[in-house]
Amino acid sequence: MPLLTLDSISLSFGMHPLLDQASLIIDAGERVCLLGRNGEGKSTLLKVVSGEVVPDGGHVRLEDGAVLAVLPQNLPTDDTRTAYEVVAGAFPETGQLLAEFHALTQHADEASLNRMMKVQERIEALDGWRLDQKVTAVLAQYGIDPDQRLNTLSGGWQRRVLLARALVGEPDILLLDEPTNHLDVPAIAWLEGALGAFRGAILFVSHDRAFIRRMATRVVELDRGKLISFAASYDHYLELKEKALEEEDRENALFDKRLKQEETWIRQGIKARRTRNMGRVRALKAMREDHRQRRVRGGTATFAVEDAVRSGKLVVETVDAGFAYPDGAPVMRDMNLTVFRGDKIGLVGENGTGKTTLVRLLLGDLEPTEGTIRLGTNLQVAYFDQLRGELDLDRNALDNLSEGREFIDINGQSKHVLGYLQDFLFTPERARSPVSVFSGGERARLLLAKLFSKPANILVLDEPTNDLDVETLELLEEQLAEFAGTVIVISHDREFLDNVVTETVFLDGTGRVLEYVGGYSDWRRQGGCFPAETSGARPDRHDKATKSGKQGAGGKRNESTKSTKSKPEVQVESSSNTKPAKLSYKLKHELEQLPGQIEELEKSVASTKERISSSDFYSGSPDDIAATLEELKQKEMRLEKVIARWMELEEQAHS
Known part of the structure; x- marks a missing residue:
């Protein structure tokens, strides 16, 4: 029996049905991504599945005994409960008693001890200590301090607590609505790992293409009220969807042509046709009704950026600049950046590292507390606020x-x-x-x-990809690529950064601002990583990559974008001022072996991808599918590391 069945679900808000006889089956272990344009009803469909919204017609059936959990889309704004209280809340009565007992242990007065005895008796009657062990275990598994209050945590850690709450009840199916919104890249990577280890089924809504590629074993699209299933990876889905739309356009064109012919026939005069074929007349009426009820696919957004008067060639230059809030540690220090007209810069860093502060400094909204920042001329700024405060x-x-x-x-x-x-x-x-x-x-x-x-010649976009459907997102990428002015983007969408920016500026959280040529993937190939990934000090190779200016994968400056520009050196800390030693015999031998290893790994990755793209791949067992996808992930990570090691040794050999 399927784990979840949606049978002919109908739901209307207004003139057009949001869900129109929509049907879907999800089996145990599947990870299904629900796609669709903004406003199609994806979030509403999840609410129908969870029981929060009752459909006008149809049935939602969950396998007998199956448990469903929801990871909410919106993070709480001012929840003062502790992490323990939030997770224990997954078990309504028992969780409340456990949370109360947990709080009473912090007091030693007689009233607290008396109340603790009564609470303990009730917990024992409900077999609550077993649930307490589960709550404690999941908090420890996710590295969460049980006494930390939710409103003091970052968005990533709040999401972690809420996922712990969703999973502590060992659900069979988990619902996720835009789970990566407002998370930084390390938090997204952690979420991918946690969900990858979850053995139950997942139904999730997301427009984060990198996240979808990592997670989805199947894609289901909500289109004009109908659910269309694609037993394919995300990239294969895109190919199949394009072919399906072409076929739909062809069939509609043939239908419209035939309808036009029948309309001509029915209007012919009596002399031309003394008797009419009544069966043909009835068929024409049916065609008219089909055409009237046809739900035309909505158009694609079309927009262009309004160009302002060109700014000066220099947009902003920082010289040994730094900034610190009163009585606080430096947010930036020793910052030397030069931004020219036409640069497209992506700001990357964990939440709280100062990306928004850096933007305010570059735009002149804040004054540096050390060093200097010089603004260019004729600057007209348009600002996209992630909180939609405009x-x-x-x-x-x-x-x-x-x-x-x-x-x-x-x-x-x-x-x-x-x-x-x-x-x-x-x-x-x-x-x-x-x-x-x-x-x-x-x-x-x-x-x-x-x-x-x-009109603007500088676009500042703070998390612009949140909530945008893929089609609008791709159009935005195209417009930003063609925009003649300067673009500064704060984003955790890895694919968006790769498609838009020509330079990546990384804030490491210690005040250093490091500059790299290319997008997110280029930054990673040059050894870029987050502090959480190293569990300690950042590697020296970040300093090498920026000490002599921005560098590409081969250690050369990107001449296509910088041929007419001369930028000052980016001053960053170095753990050593000595010139790197030449390679030892052992390292030379390692360097000679690496190209062969890279070639073999690339072949292995290609072979695994070919297996995944085969037409019958997703008809296999969920365990085999998950294992193969995890195998591909590990191979790609290994290939990334080997390429980074080759770049490091190549740089040392030629220094």
Whole structure:
């Protein structure tokens, strides 16, 4: 029997059905990614599965005895409970008693001792100490301090506590809605590992393409109320989806052609056709009804960035700059960066390392506490706020954008505000709806519309990918690539960084600001990693990669983007000022062997990917599928490490 069955689920909000006879079966051990455009109803479908929303029709069936758990999308804003209390809350009555007992142990007065005895009796009656052991074990497994209060934790650690709560009950199926939103890369990597170790089934919504590739064993798309299953990896799904859309367009064109022919036939005069074929007339009526009820796939967002007057060639230059808040440790120190017009810079670092502070320094909103920062000329900045603070939730989309204007100028062309909003997939009716009822994706699209309606030569985007569907995300990437001005991006979306930025600036949390050529993957290939991955001091190779300026994979500057630019050296700490010694015989031998190892690993990775892309791969057992995907992950990690080691030895050999 399937673990979860959705049978002909229907649900309507307004004129069009959100779910229209949608059906789905999920078996034990599957990891199913639910995709779809913003506003299609993905989050609502998860709520139907969890029982939070009751459908208008159809049935949701969970296997007898199966346990379902939910990892909530939104993090709590001011939850003062301890981590122990949150996780124990998975068991309503027993968890409350355990949390109370846990708190009473911190007191020694007579009233507390008397209450503790009563609580203990009730816990024993409910077999609560067994559950206490489970709570304690999962907290220890995830490295969580049971007495830490939730509102004092970062987003990544809050997500960790909530996942512990979801998994402590040993569920058979776990529901996740955009689990990587607002998490930094180390937290996402931890989440991937924790979910990879979970043996139950997972149904999750995400637009993080790297996360989907890591996690999904199957892709299901919610499209115009229907659920369409693709027994394939994410990349194979993209190929199959493109073919399916081409076939749909072909069938619709043939249908419309036949309908036009039948309409011509029915209108022929009496003299031309004294008697009509009534069966053909009835068929034409049915065709008209089919055409009327056809749910046309929504259009693709179309937008362009409004160019301002060009800024000066120099955008900003920092010389030995640093910043510290009063009575605090330095957020940045010894920072030497130069940003030129046209640079596209990605800021990478764990949450709390000062990425937003760095942006404020570069834009002149903050003054450095040491060193100097020089701004260029003619700077016009447009800012995309990850908290969507630029939007007035009580006003509608039209008023948020227009600011009293009926027409706006986009690259020299006057456009009606409603028409402009339609480019961002807002119908006139939706444009007049209050922003408070918008989904996260709709708010993101509205903020993009507002951002791009004003002339700018510097775009600052703070976590722009949260809640955006893949199609809008890809269009945004394309527009940023073509934008002639300067782009500064704060993002934890690894694929977005790879597709957009030409330089990566890494904040390591100790105040150092390190600069690399290329995107996220280029940074990783050059030895980039987060402090949590090294469990100690950062490797010296980061200092080598930046000491003589930004370097690419082969140790050379990226001439395609820097041929006319001259940047000062990036000053960073080095653990040693001595010139590296030449390679020993042992290291020379290792260097000679590495190219062969890289070649063999690349072949092995390609072979495993070929197995995964085969048409019958996902028809195998869930355990075999999971094992093969984990095998690919380990091979790719090994290949990354070997390439990094080869680069390190090559650099030392030629220094």
